[in-house]
Amino acid sequence: MTVIADITVPANTFALGRVLENVPNVEIELERIVPLQEAIIPLFWISGEDPETIKTCLRDHSQTETVAELTTTDGQTLFEVHWSPDINGLVQALIDTRAKILEATGTTETWDFRLRFTAHEDLSAFNMALTREDIPVTLRHIYNPTIPDEHSPLSAEQREMLLKAYRNGYFKVPRRMNLAELAETEDISDSALSQRLRRGTEGLIEQTLLADE
Template sequence: MTVIADITVPADAFPLGRVLEDLPAVEIELERIVPLREAIIPLFWISGADPAVIETTLRDHAETESVEQLTAAEDRTLFEVRWGPDINGVIQALIDTRAKILEATGTADTWDFRLRFSSHEDLSAFNMALTESDVPVTLRHIYNPTLPDEGDALSPRQRDALLTAYRQGYFEVPRRTTLTELADTVEVSDSALSQRLRRATNALVEDTMLTDEEPRS
């Protein structure tokens, strides 16, 4: 049965945390991690520092093979980074257990992940892999989500974020509130709320608008 886990790991247990440890004001929002042949490529949004400084810091690190700035939105920049094939720890455990990253944000101190596993066995394997790699992990919350054909396609936090945004006029033209004001209301960072709203919208489109024949993300 599918299981979702909220975990926290130290920043230095994750490549971006190790690379950017000298930039304490940085906040990172992971978009996705995909294996491509022998390379591991994360896409991530970053705020809190000059994008040029971030790019230089990434390029100069031994674990990095290539870096590219893809786009910018408001005060955030989307980067694509190709890590070397020797990256292990959290990333390798994610790949080996086929975990799907639902949400991920990081700072100079910690990384918070919301992960979906196909089974409790995969979650246990993930935890064991981190233990064997000497990566301390804090399990904040674990639960079994409702399957789409049995109920809501949204997680409780996604539903709350969407409803709060709707009730406060975030989707109106012109908007009656800002992302920062919404983030203060639900007590998360701007980038975490932005990701939650995008994930929720994506889930609603998949659940209500796609046919069985159409591909899903």
């Protein structure tokens, strides 16, 4: 049965965290990780620091092969980095257990992940892999999600978050609850909540406005 786990790890146990440990104001939102035979390619949004500074930090790191600045919007810049395939630890554990990264946000201190595993056995294997690598991990929450309608582009988590935002007046003008307050009720970062709302809204548009096109 599918299981979802919310975990936190120190930034220095994650390759991207180590690369940017000298950029104190940076906030990172991982889009996805693409594992290839010749390289590992993370795509991530960065805010809180000049894009050129980030590009220089990434380019100068020994495990970075190439860096591309893809786009900038709303104060965030999307980067694509080709990492050396020799990277192990947390990234390798994610790949080996075929974990799906639903959300991932980080700073120079910690990284928060929401991961989906095909079965509890994969989650156990992931935890054992981190233990072998001496990577401390905090399990914040674990649950078996409700299986959504197979024809719906919204996940159960996205639907739940959109409804909670609506019921708490997040979409009202003026807002009755801002992003930080809403994130506090979920015990997640502003960035993680923004990511969940954005993807949920995208799915809702696909489900409604684009349904008849």
